[in-house]
Amino acid sequence: xxxxxxxxxxxxxxxxxxxxxxxxxxxxxxxxxxxxxxxxxxxxxxxxxxxxxxxxxxxxxxxxxxxxxxxxxxxxxxxxxxxxxxxxxxxxxxxxxxxxxxxxxxxxxxxxxxxxxxxxxxxxxxxxxxxxxxxxxxxxxxxxxxxxxxxxxxxxxxxxxxxxxxxxxxxxxxxxxxxxxxxxxxxxxxxxxxxxxxxxxxxxxxxxxxxxxxxxxxxxxxxxxxxxxxxxxxxxxxxxxxxxxxxxxxxxxxxxxxxxxxxxxxxxxxxxxxxxxxxxxxxxxxxxxxxxxxxxxxxxxxxxxxxxxxxxxxxxxxxxxxxxxxxxxxxxxxxxxxxxxxxxxxxxxxxxxxxxxxxxxxxxxxxxxxxxxxxxxxxxxxxxxxxxxxxxxxxxxxxxxxxxxxxxxxxxxxxxxxxxxxxxxxxxxxxxxxxxxxxxxxxxxxx
Numbered sequence: 001x002x003x004x005x006x007x008x009x010x011x012x013x014x015x016x017x018x019x020x021x022x023x024x025x026x027x028x029x030x031x032x033x034x035x036x037x038x039x040x041x042x043x044x045x046x047x048x049x050x051x052x053x054x055x056x057x058x059x060x061x062x063x064x065x066x067x068x069x070x071x072x073x074x075x076x077x078x079x080x081x082x083x084x085x086x087x088x089x090x091x092x093x094x095x096x097x098x099x100x101x102x103x104x105x106x107x108x109x110x111x112x113x114x115x116x117x118x119x120x121x122x123x124x125x126x127x128x129x130x131x132x133x134x135x136x137x138x139x140x141x142x143x144x145x146x147x148x149x150x151x152x153x154x155x156x157x158x159x160x161x162x163x164x165x166x167x168x169x170x171x172x173x174x175x176x177x178x179x180x181x182x183x184x185x186x187x188x189x190x191x192x193x194x195x196x197x198x199x200x201x202x203x204x205x206x207x208x209x210x211x212x213x214x215x216x217x218x219x220x221x222x223x224x225x226x227x228x229x230x231x232x233x234x235x236x237x238x239x240x241x242x243x244x245x246x247x248x249x250x251x252x253x254x255x256x257x258x259x260x261x262x263x264x265x266x267x268x269x270x271x272x273x274x275x276x277x278x279x280x281x282x283x284x285x286x287x288x289x290x291x292x293x294x295x296x297x298x299x300x301x302x303x304x305x306x307x308x309x310x311x312x313x314x315x316x317x318x319x320x321x322x323x324x325x326x327x328x329x330x331x332x333x334x335x336x337x338x339x340x341x342x343x344x345x346x347x348x349x350x351x352x353x354x355x356x357x358x359x360x361x362x363x364x365x366x367x368x369x370x371x372x373x374x375x376x377x378x379x380x381x382x383x384x385x386x387x388x389x390x391x392x393x394x395x396x397x398x399x400x401x402x403x404x405x406x407x408x409x410x411x412x413x414x415x416x417x418x419x420x421x422x423x424x425x426x427x428x429x430x431x432x433x434x435x436x437x438x439x440x441x442x443x444x445x446x447x
Contacts, residue, residue: 007182007211007231008272009367010049010094011303011357012310013042016280017055017075018062019332020313030076034335036084041337043091045350046357050088051184051310053280054098055081062098063186064105064152068170078177085178096211097174099183101167102190103146103153106138111154115140126163128155147187158195168202175206188214188224188233197228213274225271235273235307237261242277242301243285246294246398254301255376258383262306262371269371275307277315280332284312284321292318293438295349297396300419300440303356304385304394306371316353318346359418363444365392375405380435393443397435407431415445 021031028034035052042050054062057070071078085095104111110123118141119132127144134143136151145155156163174180183203185191191214203210214224216233224230238261241254261268277285277298286292295318303309314333317340321330341347360366369385369392376382379399385392397403409415409431415424417433419442425432433441 004364004368005211006094006209007049007308009360009364010308011047011360012049012051012096012274012308013045013047014051014053014276014279014310014312015335016053016062016313016332018053018072019280019329020335021075022334030080031074032071032076032080032084036080036087038335038337039084039087039091039093043093044354045316046354046361047311048092048357048361049094049096051096052098054100054186056100059105059107060152063100064103064107065100066105066107067109068167069173082178085180089179094181096182096184096213097178097180098186099171100186101156101158101195102187103155106152106154108154114142118142125160126157128157147190155190158192164195164198168199171199171203172206175203175210181207181209182211182213185212185214185230188230189216189219193229196224196230200228200230221268221271221273225268232272232274232308235261235275238273238305238307239276239282242298243288246298247288247290249378249398251376251378251381251396251398255373255381258305258371259373263373264370266371269306272368273307274310275302275305276310276312277302278312278331279310280312281328282331283323284315284319284331286315286318287320287322292345294398295346296352296438297398297440299349299353299356300394300442301381301396303353303360304366304392304440304442305383306369306385309356309360311353314340316350317341317344318349319344355419359442363390363392363418365390365444366442374407379403380405382433389447391445391447393433393441395433395435395441395443397437397439400437402437403435405433405435407433412445415443417441417443 021034055071056065057067057072058064059066071081088095110126113123114121124130129145130142132142136143147153212230213232214230216224217236221233224233238257241257245251245254313335323331365385365387369387372384374382374384380403381396382405383394406427417424424443435441
C-alpha cells in the first residue's frame with residue numbers, strides 16, 4: 001500500500017494577507033496577529049493547510065517584492081510570521097507561502113543599483129533583456145523585460161547563478177526560520193524550466209516532503225508537472241468548467257474536463273491538481289453564479305472530484321466580490337468573521353464545508369481514489385472514486401427536482417450515504433441514490 005503524502009489529503013484555506021488583515025496598525029502590534037488569532041477558526045472549520053499570499057517586503061500589492069528576507073512592514077515583523085506558522089503547526093495545519101520569483105519590484109536592491117550606476121552596476125546580468133540602447137516609460141535610460149508589460153514588475157534573469165543563489169538562500173531562510181511546508185509559485189508558466197528543476201532538487205534537500213505548486217492558467221500542465229519539476233498546478237481548466245457547468249446547466253462541460261484529466265487514461269491522473277472556486281485574482285464564486293443555491297452542490301463537487309480543494313477566505317460565507325476595469329480590491333477585503341456570522345445569507349454553508357473537510361480527512365477514496373464517470377446529463381453528475389480498500393459514489397444535483405439514480409450494485413449493508421446521514425435505498429435488490437434538489441450524495445463503502 002502506497003504511503004499518502006501530506007499534500008494529497010490536505011484541504012487549504014487561502015488568505016491574501018494584505019487584504020485579510022486590513023489596516024490594523026495600532027489595534028495590534030502586528031496585523032499578522034489577526035491571522036494567528038483566527039487559527040482556531042480555521043482549525044475548527046477542518047482545514048489542514050494554509051496558503052498565505054505574498055508576505056515579503058513590497059511596494060504595493062505584494063507581488064512586487066523588494067526584499068525576500070523581510071516580512072512586509074505593513075503586516076508586521078519576521079517574528080510575527082514565525083509565531084503564526086509555529087502556532088499553525090501546533091494545530092496540525094501545514095503552511096505554504098507565495099514564491100514570487102519571476103519578477104521583482106523596482107525598489108529591489110539590485111535594480112536600484114542599476115538605476116544609480118547604469119552599465120557600471122554589478123547587477124546588470126540579474127535582469128532579463130536589460131538594454132541600455134533603449135528606454136521605458138520611467139525614462140530610466142534603459143529597457144527590460146517585464147511581467148505582461150507591467151514596468152513595475154521587473155523580470156529576473158533566472159538563468160543567472162547569482163540570481164538563483166539569492167532566491168535559494170531566501171527559501172532556505174524561510175524553511176530554517178519559519179519552517180514553511182511548501183510554495184505556491186507565482187506566474188509559474190513564465191519561469192525558466194531549468195530553474196524549476198533546480199528548485200525541485202534544492203527544496204528536497206531542505207525537506208523531503210516540501211511541496212511545490214505552480215500558478216498555471218493555460219496549456220498542457222504536464223509541461224510543468226513531474227518528478228523533477230512541480231508536484232501540482234492550479235487547475236484553471238476545471239475552475240472554468242465548474243462554475244460555467246452550473247450557470248449553463250451543462251454538466252457535460254465539467255464531465256468532459258474530469259474525464260480528460262483523471263479517468264482511466266486521463267492525462268493528469270497521477271497528479272493532485274489544486275482545485276478552487278475563486279481566489280485573489282478572480283471574482284468571488286458567489287458573484288459568478290447565476291443561482292446562489294448552486295453554491296451547495298458546487299462545493300460538494302469541489303471536495304469530491306480528484307485533486308486538492310482550496311477555499312478562499314470569506315467565500316465559506318458566500319461573500320460577493322467582483323473586479324472592475326480599474327480595481328481588483330473587492331476581491332481582497334478585510335476579513336470580518338463577526339459580520340459574516342451576523343449577516344451572511346448562507347449560514348449553513350460553513351457547516352457543509354466543515355463536514356466536507358472532515359470527509360477528506362476520513363476517507364482515502366476522496367483523496368487518492370481513481371476516478372470514473374457513471375452518469376451525466378445537463379444538471380446531474382454521478383461518478384466513482386475507488387482505492388484498493390474503499391469506494392465512494394458521488395452524486396451532484398443542480399436541479400430544483402429530486403433525482404434518483406439506480407446503481408448496478410447488489411444490496412450490501414456496508415454502504416453509507418455520509419453526506420445525508422442515511423443508508424442508500426434499494427430497488428429490486430439494486431442500490432439507489434436519492435439526490436435532493438441543489439444538493440448531492442456521497443456513498444462510502446469500505447471493502
